[in-house]
Amino acid sequence: MVAEVNPVIRFVFRFIFLPLGVALVVLFAAITWIAEGVGGRLFDRGVSTAEPTPQAVVTNRLERQQWEAPPATAGDSSQILFGDLHVHTTYSGDAFIFSLPLFQGEGVHPPADACDFARFCSGLDFWSINDHAESLTTDQWSETREAIRECNAVADPENPDLVAFLGWEWTQSAPPGNPEAGVHYGHKNVILRDTADASVPRRPIGAGRAGLFAQPLPPAIWALARAGMASLDLGNLQPYLDFNRFARVARAMESCPKGVAVRDLPDDCLEGAETPAELFRKLDDWGYPSLVIPHGTSWGIHAPPTARLKDQLTTANHDPKRQRLFEVYSGHGSSEVYREWFDGEADAQGNLRCASPRGGYLPCCWQAGEIIRDRCTADTLPAVCDERVERVRQQVLDAGGPPYAHVSGTRPDDWLGCGQLQDGFMPAFNYRPNMSAQYGLALRAEDGSTYRYGMIASSDNHTARPGPGYKETARKAFSDAYGFRADWYEALNNPGPPSPEANPEPRILSGVAMSLERGSSFYYTSGLVAVHADARNREAIWNALESRNVYGTSGERILL
Structure with a gap:
């Protein structure tokens, strides 16, 4: 004989616990669906315009850039060309996040957008793509290589209207309060001379343990954060699903094994170098021509107060063959001057x-x-x-x-x-003087020699807009002055009474x-790198960069 269940217990189970259990299952499923980006889209490289800048426009630009700039010596055939060697698309994880509605973003910008902007909007002579290697997926790196080749293919290689260089950013940071992070080395752009698959690394090289590889949150909390991004935009989920699918794919990549020659590693692993020394060793292992350019060095967003260039300008962590240039100015401000002040x-x-x-x-x-x-x-x-x-x-x-x-x-x-910094030109936010160009140039190497850098400027733009400093307009689009939408800002910034x-x-x-x-008060539009090149082509521009026949401007096409 079956005992009858107490009516009170049956009521509690049926009308409280059962609905609560169903609600929890539905909530868990919804969080998982959003956090994993189910239904999200993966974006290809886009389609760049298949026509070059008209030759008459290029000729007119060249004449303007040579106006009242006579050759320094008789027979000098050099010409001044302007470019941007620091450009991000939404293949960079941070750029993708800032493209979302919660940051008042305008949506994705794939590599093809950067090509068209450099060619038809800012009218550059050359540019490079530098998405963060720490989250670049195998497919994205393949798409990036193809996009750069397509950008170059429409031009005459001997006299191109635009030269596009392939590259990535090595993004390392040692934030305060994280004793495991080690020495702060900062951010460096890797620029490659060539673009053919047989002449470039099969994988970009990220910053390893101290970079973006390490998840700052436990997986469950990180999943809640990814789902929570959409909490105030439930009627516009698609952009968040797109980002979360990208994050899922990037998160699923396995780190490359240590101590293996670069050519023996699988193509689809996430390769890292924890120090500049390891980055240089890997680039040496590949053997392809490349430049490594420190940038944003005094920018306190990622550099802790104790950071010093002295810690990385050592025999092991400085390669004078590759580290020949220094990005002293960008849309993230100037890192030029040294001041002796302390917190x-x-x-x-x-x-x-x-x-x-x-x-x-x-x-x-x-x-x-x-x-x-x-x-x-x-x-x-x-x-x-x-x-x-x-x-x-x-x-x-x-x-x-x-x-x-x-x-x-x-x-x-x-x-x-x-x-x-109150008395410097357009300074970086939370300025770190011991990471400035002047500080680095005043140092002596272990053998007593000084460090020699060619000073350049670029944009560090995160919306696929190379060289946006040609016009002081559209601050959110032409600079990185991102910020939370008002409802998000008020929700997060609850300072209390x-x-x-x-x-x-x-x-x-x-x-x-x-x-x-x-920090958004200290973002600017763009700087430019200028080169004195013997000709208007890839080889001549590369030779000028490598020989340090360069200078930087804050966006104006100043002729020197």
Whole structure:
């Protein structure tokens, strides 16, 4: 005889637990569907225009670029050509993210878009593609190679209207608070002379352990983050599904085994080099002509306060055969000048404390204290107020990252110009003077010699727009001044009410949103690299780059 189930239990199971279980299953399925990009599209290289720039236009451009620029010596046949050696498409993971609606993005821009923009909009003489190697899939690298060849194919190789170079970006960072990251080496563009499959690496080489290979979050949290990106755009899911499918494919790639010659590695693995020394060894193993160009060195978005060029300008980590150029200016600002100022200084006991403002520089740890000081009321004892101020300053200094997460109730303008170079030309955000060009040029190598760089500029544009500095317009499209859409910014940047004390625990999401918003004030359109070339073709441009017959501009076609 079957015992009858208690009616209360049956009711609870039927009308509470069962619906709750079904709802959880549906929720899990929905999160998985969005996070894995089911129904998302993978994008090919696009179709570039099959016609070159009319020869009359090219001739007119050349005449303008030579106007009042007579040869330096009799018989000098060199001509000035302008280009951009730092261009990203939405094959770069960060560019893809910034193309999404939550960042007010305008959608995907494949490699073919970059070719057309360089040819018909900015009217460049040459450019290179430099998507981040750390997330480039096998198919994307194949599509990139083909896109560059197609871009070149429409032109006369002996007198092309446009020369497109193949390349990628090696993107390494050692952010503060991550002891496993090791030494900060920064970002470097690899430019290849040739484009034929038989003359270029079969895989781009990313930055390995300290770069974008390592997932910053556990898989479950990362999946929730990917699904959560679409939470305010449920009526417009397709762009998010597209990105998440790309992320799934990139995530599925296996890292190449260590200690294996580059030609013996499988074509479809994700190849990494943890240090510049390893990158140079791999390039030597391939044996193809290439240049490696440091860039954005003083940009504090990725460079920690303790970063120094001295740490990488060693015999092992500097290859003077390849590392002959230095991108001193881009749409991410200038890394030119050195200033002797610091965020921290030692007190009488040798302890590191927040430095006071000097030389026009305002440390963000100091400004954090000033914000807290302004919140002391008439009833607050001076000693108590001073203790709160010193505590938040030390907390911000010790954390080493963005200060905004440590002080509640702030907006970007509360931080004034803290962390920023005030007397330099269009400086990079959160300026790191020990990563500047002047700092590097003042160093001595281990054998006592100085470092020699040809100074160039480029764009670092992430919307497939080489050389957008020709016109100061369309700030979001022509520069990387991305930022959260207003509803997303308000959702993430919840600084809470203004507290008279430092946050007991940093508000990470609020700090990220504030950092992006404040950093967007220091993005510019573009720089250009100029070369003195003996002819208007690939070989002549390459020879000029390799011999350092170059200079950089902030976007204007200045004739030198």
